[in-house]
Amino acid sequence: MNINIAIADDQKLFRKGMAALVGSFENMSLIFEAENGKELLALCESAVIKPDIILLDLSMPELNGLDALKILKEKYPKLGVIVLTIHEAENFILATIQAGANGYLAKNAEPEEVELAIREVYKNDFHFTLPMLEIMRKGLVKKIQPVTFENEDNITAREKEVLQLICKQFSSNEIAEKLFLSNRTVEGHRNNLLLKTGSRNTAGLVLYALKHKIIDLANFSFS
Amino acid sequence: MNINIAIADDQKLFRKGMAALVGSFENMSLIFEAENGKELLALCESAVIKPDIILLDLSMPELNGLDALKILKEKYPKLGVIVLTIHEAENFILATIQAGANGYLAKNAEPEEVELAIREVYKNDFHFTLPMLEIMRKGLVKKIQPVTFENEDNITAREKEVLQLICKQFSSNEIAEKLFLSNRTVEGHRNNLLLKTGSRNTAGLVLYALKHKIIDLANFSFS
DNA sequence: TTTCAACTAGGTATTTTTACCTGTTTGCCA
DNA sequence: TGGCAAACAGGTAAAAATACCTAGTTGAAA
Known part of the structure; x- marks a missing residue:
């Protein structure tokens, strides 16, 4: 069984080097090269034999690697994409993984690692690789961790309750009905919330509630 | 250098089995056992020698493993926690990773794998393990993927612009000034936004903007 | 037992938002 | 070139939110 490879990189010499390298591996063929994202997409479109794996550089003219990756993954979900770059910034790596990259290789990697x-x-x-996995895990943890510890602007239980209903798009009157209160009371709580959170209006309250995990975006569904 | 292990599991036989197993490994000692989350926390508190690694079962009475894990990770960030369970539901695994689990072991794993x-x-x-890594990757991809493509309630560029300013707690008048428009125009856009997003008021607009990545919570700072 | 914060609720006024309307201009596309 | 959507803007009204007040009750803590 033969593995069909494609490569996208704006540096010709690097492409050729990789082509030679890939050619030297058992059961692998380089089926085409592209020098930018646009060309890559076009070649994937027109190719009779589709690649199994694409070695994708991130910094390319015309259409950069990250955007190309997103488009590719949408069109060909089964395609394997190995991101091949010198960038090592965490956010960059996370972005490529989130976009669906199947692997990540530093440009100074050993040939054996490329094959592997x-x-x-x-x-x-x-x-x-292990460092990438660490970054991935951090990326997952980050989503929850940094927001959990706060809470304290001295929001009382009742205020929190009102805030949650505000976020559910109820008006003060409706909230008053639900909680068997006068609407003036609800307006009072609302006012205190604005003061305590330093918000100017409802928009600020909603953002505060989200930031402080008083509500969870996941529980709000739209069509 | 010796590795200090603790184990938390509600089944006594399983605990003892693990204790024997851990005892048979070079340079490892089981320093204590707990049969539920509460006991585990108490023991960690009182222990003179703190464990390096905790083998943690998820399904326990009193305080379940996931909640215990969250508390442990907050108190002792350097502690290594290996989740040890029969559950294989993706969401469950993701939750443990997000809570900071350092590893994951199936209860039917080989002894060698436990040591490793x-x-x-x-x-x-x-x-x-590889299947877990796959799940982790999917977990990362999921965060972005499902939200990015569903931009389309036909929000126009201008409407999006107005929406972003609404989220920044500006009133229609202020937005009108910023964009050099009549406030009636801004109100018009605002109305269209309510209609297109199916929201009842500003709170709904803010939530919509967040859900559809029109704004990013990370860019809004509170004290 | 006093003190305090939270919860309750009312008054009054202003500003803002929401709800329905109408209408013009502009640029794109079939 | 005719149609259409987007952006623009005005009218009128009602509803809601914001601003700044006062003040009674209650339960817990000092």
Whole structure:
């Protein structure tokens, strides 16, 4: 069984080097090269034999690698994409993973690692080195961790209750009915909330509630 | 160098089995056992020698493993926690990773894998099997993917602009000034936004903007 | 037992938002 | 070139939110 590879990188010499390298591996063929994202997409479109794996550089003219990756993954979900770059910023890596990258290779990686990455992505749909995995895990943890510890602007239980209903798009009158209160009371709570959170209006209250986990965006559904 | 292990599981036999197993590994000692989350926390509190690694079952009475994990990770960030369970539901796994789990072991794992997991977490702060890694990656992708493509309630560029300013707590008048428009025009856009998003008021607009990534919570800071 | 914060609720006034309307201009596309 | 959507803007009214007040009750803590 043969693995079909494509490569996208704006540096010709690098492309050629990779082509030679890939050619030297058993059961792998480089089927085409692209020098920017646009060309890559066009070639994927027109190619009779579709690539199994794409080695994708992130910094390219015309259409950058990240955007190309997103489009590719939408069109060809089964395609394996190995991001191949010198960038090592965490956010950059996270963005590529979130966009659906199947693997990540530093440009100064050993040839053996390239081969390993290709074979693993082909077999397991997945190849990341340990440091990348750490970053991935942090990316997952970050979503929850940093927001959990706060709470304290001295929001009382009743105020919190009112705030939650405000976020559910109820008016003060409706909230008053639900809680068996006068609407003046609800307006009082509302006012205190504005003061305590330093908000100017409802928009600020909603953002505060989200930031402080008083409501959870996941529980609000739209069509 | 010795690795200190603790175990929390509600089944006594399982605990004892694990204790024997851990005892058979080089340079590892089981320093205490707990049969529920509460006991685990108490023991961690009172222990003179703190554990390096905790083998943590998720389904326990009193205080379940997930909640215990969250508390532990807040109190002792450097502690390595290996989740040890029969649950294999994706969401469950994701939740433990988000709570800060350093590794994951199925209860039917081979003894060698237990040893490997402990040593890797001790050394790299990290041990996950390939299927878990796949789930992690999916968890990361999910965060962005499902929200990005569903932009389309036909919000126009101008409407989006107005929406962003609404989220920044500006009133229609202020937005009108900023955009050099009549406030009636802004009110018009605002109305269209309510209609298109199916919201009842400003609160709904803010939530919509967040859900559809028209604004990013991270860019809004409170004290 | 006094003190305090939270919860309750009312008054009055202003500003803002929401709800329905109408209408013009502009640029794009079939 | 005719149609259409988007952006623009005005009228009128009602509803809601914001601003700044006062003040009674209650339960817990000092």
